[in-house]
Amino acid sequence: MGKYKAKIGLEMHCEISETKTKVFSSAKNEYTEQANSNIRPVDMAFPGVLPVVNKEAVRMALMASMALKCQQPAYMYFERKNYYYPDLPKGFQLTQETKPIPVGIYGEVTFECNGEEKRVRINNLHLEEDAASLDHYDDYSTIDYNRAGVPLLELVTEPDITSAEEAVAFLEHMRSVYQYLGISEADSKKGQVRCDVNVSIMDENLDENDPHNWGTKIEVKNVNSFGGVRDAIKYEIKRQTKLKENNEYDTMEQQTRRWDEESGTTIYMRSKVDAIDYKYFVEPNIPKFKISSEWLKEIKASIPRLAYDRKKEYMTKYGLSDYDASILVKQKDISDYFEETVSLGCDAKQVANWTNGMILSYLNSKEISINEFFLNPYMLKELIDLINAKTISSKQGKEVFAKVLEKQKSPQEIVKSEGMMQITDTSELDQIIDEVIRENPEQVASYDPERPKILDYFIGQIMKKTRGKANPATASQLMKEKLNDLQK
């Protein structure tokens, strides 16, 4: 860009996918390909239906509000946003405007972008209902009401973001937050995350703190993937820069555009003067209800440590690499597994190696989650302890790992039943070594302490006789001593 800097604000819509039912309806909140299967009369706005607030959705929204360091309201209200569209059965959407206070206002999010710490202020967070989904064909459209009424969290940031990369890093951070809170899968492939992007550019030498210098806000609607957000921002910055250079920027009106994935461009929708008046007013069918401080306390206590904090801790407290820590915190259940194993008294680096190596590749190959994984933290500790005590070798450890999963038995049981105990008893090893020496006089004669390569051969013989159970280090040490004695 050079002469200009961008000011970017995001409106991130994320479905709450983890409630049993929809936000104002008793229909199932569940993603399904079977159109119009999760619906109740209220989802299609048949005459006489009424909304009933799902307390669980409110709880999750309050949890998100706290995680974003927002203020929570004393009373909960919902408002009607009135407009006509075929995906909106009632002709209004139940949502929350900023007056009365929505589920959260004035928060702040700290996240990481390319190793740098960034901050974005949150203007507000509100709980609303999703609309139905439309599919358009050549001469007709279809409506699927499964999505109508699914709880949706809309987060509105201040324009604190300065680049496409930063915007994507923020969204990835938020996805992780929602996943950690257990309120959403935040899967954009399922259409659970959708964004509107506000972009303007300003001359780099002007004061950023003065809103007059911010330029003209362009809202880009319906950006439905993180890649799309990145591309739409890049496109807008390029487009607006060109307008600046052609001296056309100042005559550009504030407007809403739409992201067109296919052409990779934004397309003019409407100007600010044509903005829809949504005629917000408080939904009279939902009495305002008090959010007790006890309930807020209870919710607060249930918030887990988030990925961002865990990663920091793994690096500073356990000395893990940025790379390892990042992998561990990517999914909360993996991170929880790691932490539980460490809490049992294992070395964090060893646990990280096992988790990020053998365990993740096993889970990926079997396409299962760690909650379905047989080898629990207690067994992982057993396995690590067996190796650390030299009862088995590290190489054997990997075999034990595979056998544990194959036979669904604990590492101890596997080692016992498979006869995999290492022979560390020197008297037993002595006998075997004597045997090997007796049987290989030529090799013994050729032994040269300066060039101990032949030792490998002897160890191989020992392993053969013990079927791999000899502790290699002990065996090697004893063998060396015997050979040296013979030479004297």
Next chain:
Amino acid sequence: MKYMNKSIEELHEMLVKKEVTSAELIKESLEMSHKIQDECNAFVTILDDAQPVEVTDNLLSGIPCGLKDNYSTKDILSTGSSNTLKDYVPFFDATAVSKLKAAGAVFVNKTVMDEFGMGGTGTTGHTGTVLNPWDKTRMTAGSSAGSAAAVAAGVYPYATGSDTGDSIRKPAAYCGIVGYKPTYGMISRYGLFPFASSLDHLGVMTRNVKDAAIVVDAMKGIDKNDMTSWDSSHIHLRESLDGKVKGKKLCYVKEIVDLSNYENPSAELKEHIANFMKTVELCKSLGIEVEEVSVDKTLLNASPAVYVVISCAEATSNMSNLTGIIFGPRGQGDNYIEMMKDHRTKGFSPLIKRRFVIGSYVLQSQNQERYFRNAQRVRRLLVDAWKDLFKKYDGVILPVGSGPAKHLDGSKDILDKDTAVLEEHLQIGNFGGFPSITIPNGFISNLPVGVNITGNCYDDANVLNIAYALEEAMDYKNQIAKEV
């Protein structure tokens, strides 16, 4: 007519003693339905295949009744008297309908109303004007027009109604019957086609107070489908009617009742007020203290405007689901906007469209503070004024309207000046969600007029009991309309 002029308790006793069967009651009620349909145009649907129901301990079991056509009834046409729903057959019952069904009530017809309840004349339903059974040149008032006409004419002992401004209590007065809307949320609104959600009440029209208590006992109850409903299981309306009213206190509002408020009052208005004062004296003779109180006239005069602003605003939003896309006749057009426009242009009557325009206007962001929010503030002031009265009084007693039923041909009425508050004060009962009951209290020009008692929220039993005692002291209980 052998049975349908009787009260619910009388009919129940006859059913229990097997002096009559449910089938015989239904037969007579259906015959009356067809007769009153011909005479008054009171019904959207007559359910000729209505089936008798087993008579149980429940007072309503086996007895015919009517439902206003904005009650969602499973497998039965429910139009709200609107062309937008002219063929709409719901697949679910309103909660109140389920409760009546469970009590053993037999539905014999769906009654005509002003379109979606948005009118007070009974003239705007899509099936045409409802005529007053006392005088076919006069209106029933509305919006529960068909229910009022049918109960007054003796089609059955009761029909349900709904009341957003006075839609039960005004037609009750014009038709000489009892109209009762209980406290907001006592009866679930689930399945009632909404007009203005914060003002909408379900209720009932009967020919005596006890019947009203019996029916609402059956309809009420907390409902998981309506967050504004509340648990009234401790309230037993019928059982609490003992007629003991000595020491009760009522008040009437000088700024509404005093003739000096009206410039050159007509003879009818004078008579109406005089008749009301007679009722007041009657109350006193029953041992009820009645006092005149004063309420700020400016505040009272604001009531009709507050009602228009709030009810139209909520209505325009509530009826945005009527697009012809999911239900109702599909509109014609090249795109969804044209289709919706066509559906709504053809479907709604001009009166409703006018109210939608008002509703949209007052909600627009540049107007909302001046109109909608101010209306909500004044609503609160009016409710507070009435709540203040309830600190001292069991209820407010006031005349209903400015006289008897108006002519359908408006040019025949002498309109008194400045009677808006007299015509519209019942709205305050909706603003506050107060229990409110109208009972007949006399005749003017051979036509019935009514008196209203409104009490504090949750005090339904007390309000009904006062009405019950007063009704007993007058001659209009159980009256059937006679053509004048």
